[in-house]
Amino acid sequence: MTDSIHLGALPENVDMTCPLMSRRTFLKGIAAGAGALAVTAAAGGGAIASTGPVDPNAMAMLVDLTRCTGCNSCALACKSTNERAEPTTIPTKIDANAYSFVDVREVSDVHGAPLKVFVKRQCMNCVDPACVSACTVGALTKEPGGPVVYESSKCIGCRYCQYACPYGVPAYDWDNPLGLIHKCEMCADRQAEGDEPACAEACPNGAIRFGKRSMLLAEAKATIASNTGRYVNHVYGEHEAGGASVLYIGPVPFAALGFPVLGDETITHHGESVMRKTPIVALTMASLAAAMQFMTGRRAKHAHGEFVAAVEQSADVSNRTASGDHS
Amino acid sequence: MTAQGITRRHYQPEPVGATKLNEVEAAPFRLEPGMVVVGILGFLTVMGVAAGLARLLIGLGGTTALSDSTSWGIWIGFDFALIAFSGAAFTMAAVVHIFHLHQFQPVLRPALLAGFLGYTAVLVLLLLDLGRPDRFYNFLLYWNLHSPLFEICCCVLLYTTVLVLEVAPDFLEKFGWTKVRRFVLWLMAPVTVLGVTLSTLHQSTLGTLYLNMPHRVSALWWTPMLPILFFTSAVMAGLAMAIVAYRTAVRIHQSPEETKVIQGLMVGIGGVTLVYLAVRVGALINNGELFNLDWSAMRTWLATIEIVLGALVPATICLVPAWRRRPTLQWVAPLLILAGVLMNRFNATLASQTAPVAGSAYIPSMMEWMSTIGILAMAALAWYICVRWLVRFDGSHEAH
Ligand code: SF4
Ligand code: SF4
Numbered sequence: 001m002t003d004s005i006h007l008g009a010l011p012e013n014v015d016m017t018c019p020l021m022s023r024r025t026f027l028k029g030i031a032a033g034a035g036a037l038a039v040t041a042a043a044g045g046g047a048i049a050s051t052g053p054v055d056p057n058a059m060a061m062l063v064d065l066t067r068c069t070g071c072n073s074c075a076l077a078c079k080s081t082n083e084r085a086e087p088t089t090i091p092t093k094i095d096a097n098a099y100s101f102v103d104v105r106e107v108s109d110v111h112g113a114p115l116k117v118f119v120k121r122q123c124m125n126c127v128d129p130a131c132v133s134a135c136t137v138g139a140l141t142k143e144p145g146g147p148v149v150y151e152s153s154k155c156i157g158c159r160y161c162q163y164a165c166p167y168g169v170p171a172y173d174w175d176n177p178l179g180l181i182h183k184c185e186m187c188a189d190r191q192a193e194g195d196e197p198a199c200a201e202a203c204p205n206g207a208i209r210f211g212k213r214s215m216l217l218a219e220a221k222a223t224i225a226s227n228t229g230r231y232v233n234h235v236y237g238e239h240e241a242g243g244a245s246v247l248y249i250g251p252v253p254f255a256a257l258g259f260p261v262l263g264d265e266t267i268t269h270h271g272e273s274v275m276r277k278t279p280i281v282a283l284t285m286a287s288l289a290a291a292m293q294f295m296t297g298r299r300a301k302h303a304h305g306e307f308v309a310a311v312e313q314s315a316d317v318s319n320r321t322a323s324g325d326h327s
Numbered sequence: 328m329t330a331q332g333i334t335r336r337h338y339q340p341e342p343v344g345a346t347k348l349n350e351v352e353a354a355p356f357r358l359e360p361g362m363v364v365v366g367i368l369g370f371l372t373v374m375g376v377a378a379g380l381a382r383l384l385i386g387l388g389g390t391t392a393l394s395d396s397t398s399w400g401i402w403i404g405f406d407f408a409l410i411a412f413s414g415a416a417f418t419m420a421a422v423v424h425i426f427h428l429h430q431f432q433p434v435l436r437p438a439l440l441a442g443f444l445g446y447t448a449v450l451v452l453l454l455l456d457l458g459r460p461d462r463f464y465n466f467l468l469y470w471n472l473h474s475p476l477f478e479i480c481c482c483v484l485l486y487t488t489v490l491v492l493e494v495a496p497d498f499l500e501k502f503g504w505t506k507v508r509r510f511v512l513w514l515m516a517p518v519t520v521l522g523v524t525l526s527t528l529h530q531s532t533l534g535t536l537y538l539n540m541p542h543r544v545s546a547l548w549w550t551p552m553l554p555i556l557f558f559t560s561a562v563m564a565g566l567a568m569a570i571v572a573y574r575t576a577v578r579i580h581q582s583p584e585e586t587k588v589i590q591g592l593m594v595g596i597g598g599v600t601l602v603y604l605a606v607r608v609g610a611l612i613n614n615g616e617l618f619n620l621d622w623s624a625m626r627t628w629l630a631t632i633e634i635v636l637g638a639l640v641p642a643t644i645c646l647v648p649a650w651r652r653r654p655t656l657q658w659v660a661p662l663l664i665l666a667g668v669l670m671n672r673f674n675a676t677l678a679s680q681t682a683p684v685a686g687s688a689y690i691p692s693m694m695e696w697m698s699t700i701g702i703l704a705m706a707a708l709a710w711y712i713c714v715r716w717l718v719r720f721d722g723s724h725e726a727h
Pocket of ligand 1: 122123124125126129130131132148164165166167168169170183
């Protein structure tokens with residue numbers, strides 16, 4: 001029932017109307033038991049990382065790899081909107097100075113002919129982001145509308161997010177003695193003002209489309225269906241690691257283009273299920289240890305009241321023996 | 328401090344051999360081995376402090392070989408190994424204060440001290456590794472209950488406080504603060520339970536940390552059982568460290584060693600290591616890796632060495648009565664366990680990992696080595712000074 005650790009007001013962005021989530025939450029609560037809950041409650045409210053299923057109104061981007069010509073308008077627009085240095089230099093990888101770039105991949109098409117595919121890469125703004133679940137201080141959060149945003153003032157620079165992200169996205173600013181994490185936030189600020197992400201707006205070829213995730217998904221599938229042979233039958237990002245806010249359709253299998261092959265389950269579900277057991281583990285261990293201490297202590301005729309004497313006495317005995325004074 | 332130590336050694340009422348009597352006369356003019364130890368460790372410490380300061384001023388980019396594809400390096404490797412080694416404190420506290428096996432009392436003090444100083448070193452290393460060391464306290468302000476690292480930070484902080492309480496009586500005794508000491512001792516029962524609980528949590532959560540990297544960590548290491556593996560290996564390493572600390576302390580004080588105590592701990596190590604091996608090998612069978620070993624890969628060799636030399640061999644030594652009675656093997660077994668756990672933490676952090684976006688290979692920088700060795704030397708130096716001069720260990724009853 002980690003989702004309901006909020007004892008105070010629930011944050012606005014937690015969708016409690018979702019039946020799946022509240023039922024799961026409820027059952028977990030029962031299972032955890034009153035004692036475990038008491039401990040969790042005593043621990044106070046913390047940032048809740050995980051989100052429920054995809055928000056029906058969540059926004060997303062659809063990248064059509066067959067339309068991209070590699071002009072890099074998107075990558076440069078990204079640099080300038082995020083106020084990165086050298087705004088006219090075309091980036092060749094994601095780093096602290098470039099939140100997106102166009103990856104040039106030479107592959108062979110279905111007939112074996114060489115094919116150059118331009119892959120625009122950036123943070124996938126996952127549906128259930130591993131980085132958000134992992135972040136020590138909750139500096140990364142998932143907005144219900146889609147973006148995964150970063151609150152730099154909280155970040156301690158532990159770089160755990162870099163290890164949790166299956167796409168290798170979060171970048172650390174290595175040259176700065178007080179470096180921070182940098183990553184694409186799907187232009188959350190622009191979206192808040194009703195604008196498209198800068199890359200989608202900049203693309204002259206309609207390769208990056210911005211819209212409701214549900215609609216873009218339908219559109220992607222329709223595009224694949226009505227253009228036999230042009231696309232592989234796979235919308236990358238629909239299910240990968242629990243789904244993403246950036247969807248791709250392309251001409252060759254995605255693994256050939258350097259996309260990680262990920263299952264449908266979230267990256268962090270193993271870790272989260274263990275983390276949820278924390279109060280139970282703590283309580284069990286504490287009671288076992290206390291019970292053992294009490295029982296063996298009695299057996300050794302060192303009841304609690306005599307504990308101090310027992311410790312001191314045994315210390316003296318052992319110190320004598322340790323020093324070889326056995327007499 | 329040195330003068331006092333020497334004085335104290337000479338007033339020992341214990342029977343002393345002829346060599347010791349000679350020492351009394353020659354002492355003021357002799358270069359003691361202790362001084363050499365202090366000198367070397369002190370020198371390494373100073374180098375480490377310098378390297379650490381350079382890192383804080385220049386930043387991670389200029390002083391380390393870390394990059395976006397390998398952003399945790401030897402600092403984290405040693406950190407996590409050191410947390411396991413420092414398990415000496417909670418395992419021995421449990422043996423003596425929870426199971427009330429008081430025959431192990433002589434091991435407790437050196438082990439608690441080693442644990443406390445180990446955690447102190449961990450905190451310093453972590454501070455160097457943090458991208459924003461100036462904000463280290465942020466985890467107290469902003470909580471993410473899903474994050475293993477958040478839990479580890481909280482537990483390590485609380486547990487270091489517990490360790491301060493656990494080692495306090497030894498120092499209070501030295502300084503003669505009897506009343507405070509009695510109060511702290513009175514607290515010891517619940518404090519020990521708290522310490523064991525906090526240790527169980529963060530030692531296992533260090534394994535959970537890697538659960539969040541199924542896409543990066545090779546299946547030779549990744550298994551949902553990681554929390555259990557990390558916990559059991561911390562108990563193994565803790566008991567092994569306790570033996571090493573005890574045997575070293577005994578030598579520093581030139582007092583006789585209680586071989587029964589060492590053997591008892593070795594039986595414990597053997598038992599726990601068998602559990603560890605069962606889970607470790609069971610996981611490899613379960614995910615099919617064991618029947619698919621690729622001997623051309625470096626990783627296979629690393630995992631094999633780690634399991635065979637770091638667990639199987641020492642467990643066997645510990646469990647064969649004739650072997651565990653041999654003084655040499657009483658060094659070999661715990662040291663192999665420590666090496667195995669060190670290797671395991673390094674493998675989990677470095678060798679087992681494949682970054683989603685490949686970067687340049689990680690070869691630790693000079694600064695990383697210097698600061699790591701320096702911080703380890705600092706902990707060893709502090710332990711040596713405490714065991715030799717500050718904490719009663721050798722049975723002299725002169726504490727006021
Ligand atoms: S792609 Fe990586 S950084 Fe972006 S939301 Fe997903 S896990 Fe986080
Ligand atoms: S580096 Fe910053 S954003 Fe990334 S996990 Fe650590 S605290 Fe969170």
